Each structure stands twice: as structure tokens, then as C-alpha cells.
Amino acid sequence: MSKCEQCIVRQFSSIKALNKEQLVQMANCKTSYTIKKGESIFEEGETLNGVYCIKDGVCKLSKLSQNGKDQIIKLGKPGELLGQRSMISDESANLSATALEDMEVCFVPKNEILQFFNQNNDFSMNVMRTICGDLKEADEHMVDMAQKTVKQRLAEVLIYLEESFGKNEDGSIRIQLSREELAGMIGTATESCIRLLSEMNKTKVIEIQGKKIFLKDKKALQKIS
């Protein structure tokens, strides 16, 4: 069992507020999992008995719409806790979490987290600030969804992906989403997404090499979005 104290993601997480003792306690009760790309961490509606801390890899947090499409609400990356909202509201999961890459996550039981939550004011404030940040982002996304065109949203998402997850050595966006997932992020039909990517490829704003996407003209993208 690895020690939370030495975990690299600790510093990027709400967990950085925990003291040594609490970190030891957490290390003793946590369970580590390896999740393969495409596998689910938890599903919408499921009862979560704790939170998951992302140690490595990226996942999507999505919600199924009435028409059967998967809308991606946000992406989760190392350091983030999944299931915080469900824990506080004492409700089942509102979103599904699915690995976009091979992942390592640690499960920490609810009891423990709630204990830290009550003991440690810095920790609870960190968690709350995260949730408040999510709320702000969600509100902003809502405005985008309602008022921007699909093209604008696509440009926005491409910039977001590069800025948040970085580039490979060859300059392509590190995170690779399928066209369907990309469509799920911007809230459109897969074909529309593909079509717009093709168009941006033709106009040299981006370059497409199979699954790889290169942002060639960021200023133009900014302008579009």
C-alpha cells in the first residue's frame, strides 16, 4: 500500500490541507485501482460510498440525455476528487465517470472523508471551493450552449483541451477524444462535429492526422470562439 503522504498529486488536490496524521489514516483505508481506457469508474445513479482521487490519467464525467446521447459535463484530471457532490448531498451519482486513458485512482470511504471534513476546516473549504468552481464553470457552459454556435463551441473546446492537457512532442493535443466524444463535449451530432473539423482542416486553422489534432492557428480559433 503506497503512502498518500508521498503521492505526487497531493499538492494539486484539496487533500493538500490534510495533516500528516490524517494522510496516514487515509493511506490505511484507501483502495487503489487501475482503470483501463474505456472502463467505467462509476455510473450515473450508482450509490457511491466514498470519493475517488485521480492519481493518474484523465476521465470524462458525462450524463445520458433522453435521446440516448452522452453529454460530457467535464473532464477530470490528476488531483481531482470524484463524487464529492454526491457525498455532501448524500445522493447517488449524478454523472458517470469513464476513463479516457489508462488511469490510477484511489477510493477513500465516505466515513473517512467526512471525518476529515469535520476535523479540518482548510480541507472542507478546499472541497467547497472546488464545488463552487464547478458551479461557476457549469453556469458559464450553460450560456455557451445556449448562445454560441456549434462552430464557436468546437473552437473553444479545442483551445481548452490544448491548454488544460498540453501537447505531445509532435505538437498535437495530448488528450485524444473520439469524434463522438468531442461531439458530446460541445453538444452536437457526431457528423456535425466531423464536418466542422474537416472545414477547419481545409481552412488551415487546425490540422488533422487521423486521431491527432494540431492547432495551427490559435488566433483564428480564438476569433471563432
Add this chain to the structure above:
Amino acid sequence: MSKCEQCIVRQFSSIKALNKEQLVQMANCKTSYTIKKGESIFEEGETLNGVYCIKDGVCKLSKLSQNGKDQIIKLGKPGELLGQRSMISDESANLSATALEDMEVCFVPKNEILQFFNQNNDFSMNVMRTICGDLKEADEHMVDMAQKTVKQRLAEVLIYLEESFGKNEDGSIRIQLSREELAGMIGTATESCIRLLSEMNKTKVIEIQGKKIFLKDKKALQKIS
């Protein structure tokens, strides 16, 4: 100065967790305001030095989009606190609050609220649960915005308005939004909103008498949404 202890909205609010002593303290530091219909309580970007507790009336919480349209994120009603998120994140307001009816609101300075927040665990949990509820709703709205048609969203909003704010004696929806505001809630152009209302009026799903809207066939509305 009226006493918070005797305020009717107290029981519907996070504030119900405060003890007598805290309620007295709150009554002593709060400021009451009367806000006329159409007036602003605070604006997006403004620094809030506390929270507003809605005593009476309904307001819209909206955000300006790039194209100059006002997207309504949610409606606030008696008992709700405005500005909680900004207080916790220690950021300026993300949304503007505007009265849809004449309102009475009480302003409570940040210091006081934060003090209660730290002293009283039930109160802080109530506030957090509210914010978590807002987040869940925002995520659900995002899916709707992305995946439902304007007509579906309009039907959904009409049902929501009646169920959340009730009916007048004549059976019309109590809350009266302008067509522009209604369009702002569902995220569409005012003309499109008017057109769909006319259509629903023709098909007898709703009835329109000037600003008054009657839901004539709720089942049909449910089916549409």
C-alpha cells in the same frame, strides 16, 4: 429593525440551522432593502461584501453572453440566499440578480455569515447542500440545452414555472416573465419563443391572454418536454 427569529422565510432557508443567539446577532447586523420590479440587486462582476436573503418576491439570476443576450441561469425565491458562491470562492459575482417582482431582501455582511459558517456545522452543511443542488441542476440544464429542442425546453420551463411559483386565482402562472425573459431562460431568440407560444396556443396546449399564460393540457406539455 425586524427580528430574523420571527421571519417567515427562515424555515425554508439554510438559516433555519442557526440558533437563537445567532439569529439575534444576524438581526442586529442585517440591512433590509425594498427592491422594485426591474431593479438590480447586484450585477455580474460586482464585489459582494455579504449575502442577500430573499424575504419576499422573485428574482432572476442571469449572465450576459457575448452576443449581448441575457441568459437566465435560475430564479431565486423567498428563503434563498444570493451570493453564497461568491462568498465561499472569495470572488466577485458571476451572475446578475434582478427583481422580477417587488422584493424585500436582507443583506447580511460576509463576516457574520462566515462566522456562523465556522461556528455552526448544520448551517454550513445546509449552505453546501444548496450549492451542490445548484450544481446538479446546472449540469442537468446543460444536457437539456445541448440535447433538447427549443420547443421541448419551452414546455419544460412552463411546467417548472407553474410548479415552482404556483398559479393565480384565475389559473394563470403566477410569475410573469416577458417574452424576452422567457427566451432567455430557454436560450433562444425572442421571436422563436413567441412563435412557439403562439403555436401552443393554437393547439390548445396553453392559452395566452396578454402576459398571462394558462397551462391547459399539462399532459401534452409533459409529453413535448
Add this chain to the structure above:
DNA sequence: ATCAAAGTATGACAAATATCATATTTTAAA
């Protein structure tokens, strides 16, 4: 290595929605 399945791509068309123009009605200010 082969093959079926999944993912990507593109065209043709239909449906939904926005935009612009303009008429009518309602509201509020002088």
C-alpha cells in the same frame, strides 16, 4: 494475417432556428 466491427468521412436532404422586416398592441412618461 484476416475479417468483422467500430470509427471516420462526406453528400443529400429535411428540420429547426435565427434574422430581418414590419405591423399591431401595450405600457409608461409627459
Add this chain to the structure above:
DNA sequence: TTTAAAATATGATATTTGTCATACTTTGAT
């Protein structure tokens, strides 16, 4: 009360986006 401004309504049209069909390409399992 009158009158200008704002809100509501509707038509005509353009644009955006979704859907269906089909072809091509990549991927992964046997």
C-alpha cells in the same frame, strides 16, 4: 389623455444543424 417607446406578433427568408445513406479507414479479436 396623448403619444412615443417598448413589447408582442407574424411573415419571409437565410442559416445552422440534424438525420439518413453510404463509403472508406482503422482497430482489435480470432
